[in-house]
Structures are given as structure tokens and as C-alpha cells.
Amino acid sequence: MTVAITDVVLRDAHQSLFATRLRLDDMLPIAAQLDDVGYGSLECWGGATFDACIRFLGEDPWLRLRELKKAMPKTPLQMLLRGQNLLGYRHYADDVVERFVERAVKNGMDVFRVFDAMNDPRNMKPPCRRCAATAHTPRARSPTPPARRTPCRPGWI
Numbered sequence: 697m698t699v700a701i702t703d704v705v706l707r708d709a710h711q712s713l714f715a716t717r718l719r720l721d722d723m724l725p726i727a728a729q730l731d732d733v734g735y736g737s738l739e740c741w742g743g744a745t746f747d748a749c750i751r752f753l754g755e756d757p758w759l760r761l762r763e764l765k766k767a768m769p770k771t772p773l774q775m776l777l778r779g780q781n782l783l784g785y786r787h788y789a790d791d792v793v794e795r796f797v798e799r800a801v802k803n804g805m806d807v808f809r810v811f812d813a814m815n816d817p818r819n820m821k822p823p824c825r826r827c828a829a830t831a832h833t834p835r836a837r838s839p840t841p842p843a844r845r846t847p848c849r850p851g852w853i
Contacts, residue, residue: 703738715744715748724767730771731769731770732770739774739809741760741774741805742775743778761773761805765803777811782796793823810824
């Protein structure tokens with residue numbers, strides 16, 4: 697059995713410590729060393745990062761993703777996706793969710809960690825379906841009892 701480690705330092709660490717205000721220029725100097733570690737994935741996008749880039753940092757979140765992918769080509773990049781809410785604070789239509797996932801993949805995203813704040817698995821289905829259609833990895837997080845299946849992966853919790 698192989699155990700893969702996911703590092704969340706480029707998303708959750710600075711989200712928790714200083715309100716997601718780490719700039720791309722602060723991330724790039726350490727990117728090569730992070731790429732050499734051999735992580736199963738590195739979570740660097742999603743959650744509040746999109747909003748913080750635009751609202752507080754004056755950065756293009758899509759450019760951030762592309763630059764991180766260039767700087768860490770060996771490591772699968774992972775994002776936290778708020779299910780039907782994507783990276784926002786309200787539900788979006790299925791076609792918007794599908795196009796967003798497609799754009800994220802084209803810009804360098806490899807792994808999608810999908811959750812729903814209301815613990816409603818129905819809100820996880822559209823992004824998970826699109827991830828599967830683009831041959832990218834959806835990972836679901838849900839309080840679903842072990843006997844039930846998640847919308848992303850039958851039998852996987």
C-alpha cells in the first residue's frame with residue numbers, strides 16, 4: 697500500500713494564519729523545493745484564495761494557478777472546491793460549475809477536493825461529474841455513513 701501526503705501550506709496555512717494574504721511573489725521562491733518533496737498533491741488554490749487575490753491582493757487568481765503549475769511541474773496541484781458554490785458564497789448553475797472546472801483544469805489544476813458546507817451530497821455532484829469527465833481526480837469530503845456512496849466515487853468516503 698502506498699500512502700500519499702497532501703500538503704496544504706500554500707492554501708490553508710496562510711488562510712488560517714493571516715487571512716489568505718500570501719502573494720504569489722512570496723510563494724514562488726519556495727516552489728521548487730516543495731516540488732522536489734514528492735507530495736501526492738499540493739493544495740494551493742480554492743477556498744478563499746480566489747476572492748482574496750481579487751479583492752485584497754490585486755492579483756489574477758488564474759495567473760497564480762498557471763505560475764504555480766510552471767514552478768511545480770512534478771507535483772499534482774489540488775484545490776478546495778465548495779461544491780455548487782465553487783469559490784463563491786452562493787450556488788451557481790450546473791453549466792457554470794462545469795465550465796469553471798474545465799477552466800481550472802486548462803489552467804493547471806489536477807486534483808479537486810470537493811465539499812459542501814451544508815453537508816448535502818447533491819451539491820457535490822456537478823463538480824464531481826465534470827472532474828470525472830475531464831479525467832481529473834475528484835475527492836469528496838462528506839459526513840456520509842460508511843454504508844453510503846459519495847457523489848464523487850462510489851464506495852469512497
